Structures are given as structure tokens and as C-alpha cells.
Amino acid sequence: MIVVTELAYRFVQALLQLLTHPFYYIGILFIILQYRRHIAFERKLFSTKLHSLLPETWRTVLWGWIGGLMASVLMALVGATIQAEAVILLWILSLLLIFIRVRYLCWAYAFGVIGVLQVAFKTLPGLKEMEALQWLSGPLLELSIPAMLALVAILHFVEAIYVRRQGTRLGMPLFFESKRGKIVGGYHLQGFWPMALFLIVPLEGGGGASLPWTPLLGGDLWSGGWTIIGFPVMIGFTEMTMSRLPQDKVKISSKLLMGYALVLLGFAYLAHLWPALTLLGALLSIGLHEAIILYSRWEETNRTPYYVHSSKGLRILGILPGSAAEELELHVGEVLHKVNGVPVRTKDELHQAMQLNPAFCKLEVLNLAGESKFVKRAIFSDEHHQLGILLAPDQNAPFYAEEQQNSILAYFSRKLSGLLSNRSGPGSTGTKSL
Known part of the structure; x- marks a missing residue:
């Protein structure tokens, strides 16, 4: 009973901490911008819309809470030593990376960069002694890479479930140019969820009731007490298909993400036992994620367009x-x-x-x-x-979409970037539905 009471009390504290976190509202703003852009694409191509801004936004926020609680329970079993500094670094890196590609908002990339930087600061003493990098070296060297690797793995486990269950609903039909120069139909499958995460973390000198279970990671750190921290995270996926039904494509993507999560979780445990594997785990976080995307693109180029x-x-x-x-x-x-x-x-x-x-x-x-x-x-x-x-389009379709990913700047632009004019088509403003 004491543990339940203390859990409830600390959860309320973590909830207030989350609701005052500015990055949570940045995540919601990103979701609004994403759906606004989707709707603009749909109106341009079809003179109508398949998604509604407010209902989709609220649904996404709700599922973010459900997924966050799911991930929180899993992380409580695995164990975490995530500091507030780690969360800030992950968000800052993610927000910088989306100026290159929106899909880099995924924490797999930010964590990979942090893991490589930590190894660099440990192996190159001159870096941490540089006065200009003092603000970074301290928090960076204190981070637990195995715990962060486990967090990325569990987030992708939840993401795999969401892709399987909701990926089709988030799909946006588009017109693309095939490898033979023909205009064909396809689907842009993209979804992001701002998750509310609550982590039970060890706290030296924290006191209070002991946990009724022993987390997998952390060892003796849990004997000094514990607390709960609340913070926002973002999960999301981006896929494109011209050769499969949306429901078939999301099944494949879900399986690949599940395998990715299991590999990272295994490396989190191995890196906990053998810290020398930290660098390999960080590189795998980025490398395997990119490999999934490259495999998907390679498969698409070797299949016949379906929407013709x-x-x-x-x-x-x-x-x-x-x-x-x-x-x-x-x-x-x-x-x-x-x-x-x-x-x-x-x-x-x-x-x-x-x-x-x-x-x-x-x-x-x-x-x-x-x-x-x-x-x-x-x-x-x-x-x-x-x-x-x-x-599906014919060769008279006035517009088609670029396959290339855009940066976050495209979401703020008044001009609808990402659509190209089909010179062989008529000069109309869109293709109306029947």
C-alpha cells in the first residue's frame, strides 16, 4: 500500500513536470503542421480532403498518451537512468536534425549522435578540456548509454504496434513519377505521435519505499531510492509505396521495426555488461534504421507499380x-x-x-x-x-509528388513544396474525385 501511495504521489509530480515541458507543445505544434500540409496536398490533387485537422490532431495526442503509458511500464521493468540533461540533448539534436529531413525527428538518430559524441569525449581528453564545450562535456559523460539504448528500443516497439494498427489510416494517396517516367498512384505513409513518458529512475538518497521488483538495468543504483520523471518524446515513421496496398506495406514496416527494437534492446543489455559495445550500439541505432528505409526503397524500385x-x-x-x-x-x-x-x-x-x-x-x-x-x-x-x-492517375494528371523528403522548413512555407507540375498534363488545378 505504501508503494502504491508513493507511486501515485510521484506520478502526479511527474505529470505536472510533463505539462510544463515546452517540448511537449512543440511536438503538438509539429503534428498540427504535418496534418495541415497533408490536407493542402489532398486539396491540390483531389479538390477535397481525406483528413480533418482537429480530429486527427486530438486522436494523435490521445494515442501518444496511451503509447507513452505503455512504454513507461516496459521501461519500469527494464530500468532507466535517464537524466533531465539527456532529454534536453535528445530534443535539441532532434530539432536540429529535422532541418535536414523531417524523418530525423525519430530519436534513433539523436541517440546515435549522442552515443558517438560520448565515446569521442571519453577517448579524446582534449575535447572535454575545451572551455567552449564545458557546457556539453559534463552532462554528456554522465549519460547512461545502455539505458538510453533501451529507451529507443522500447519506443520503436510501441511504434511498430502503432504502425501496424494505425499506419493505413494515416496514409495519404499521391501521384508519383515511376522509374520509367510514367505518372502512377501511390501512398505516402507518415505518422508521428507526441508521447507522454513517465520513467521510474534511481535517486541516490531518495529514500521512501522500495520497489517491489528489480529492474533489469541499474543494479545497486536502485538501493538508494527512486523517483518518477515525466517528459515528452516523439515517435514516428515515414514510408512510401507505389507497389503495395497500404495495409500490406504497414505490415512489412511493422515487422522490420519490431526486429529493430529487439536488436537494440539486446545491445542495451550487452552494453550494460560490456561498456566497450557502447559505440557499436550507437552506430547500430542509426545504421539499422537507415537500412530499413533503404531496403524499403530498394524493394519499391524492383516491383511493378500497382496503382495504374x-x-x-x-x-x-x-x-x-x-x-x-x-x-x-x-x-x-x-x-x-x-x-x-x-x-x-x-x-x-x-x-x-x-x-x-x-x-x-x-x-x-x-x-x-x-x-x-x-x-x-x-x-x-x-x-x-x-x-x-x-x-489512380493517368498521364494527364497536372501534378505529382516528389519522393524526396523535405526539411521542417517546408511545413512553414506558404508555398506548397513537394509537388511538381506534369508538363505533359493539362494546366488544370487538380484532379477531382468522382
């Missing part, structure tokens, strides 16, 4: 939420084969077939298994975008 039209019909790239297409249970990746009994191979043929019966629509659709299914529905004049289907 064929002789069988028109490929569905997206479904508007709450639309007639969603009600008819149409899905991304299916093919519109016939409309009102007429085969459709181009968008012009589709519009002509729709006009045969403006008040009613009968569709023959090839599902993901290639089998025909028949759906029908009345069409009302006041319905926005009628069916609510986003089709």
Missing part, C-alpha cells in the same frame, strides 16, 4: 470517408470494370457511363482477388463528389 489503370478497368486509389463508395464497401486497390453495364477503361468513358443514369449507379467491380462483385446505389444531387472515389 489496365484493360480491365480503372484502379481505385482512395475512398473518401463517409462517402457513397465507403457505404458500398469499395476498397483501395479494386478495379471499376463496368458502370451501368458499360465497360470503362478511361475517365472519359467513366463519366459517359455515369451520365446514362444520373440518378442511379450500378457498378461491376473486380475485388482484390480479381473476382467480380456487383453493387448499386441511388445518386442524389446534393451529394458532394457523388460516389467519393479517387482514381
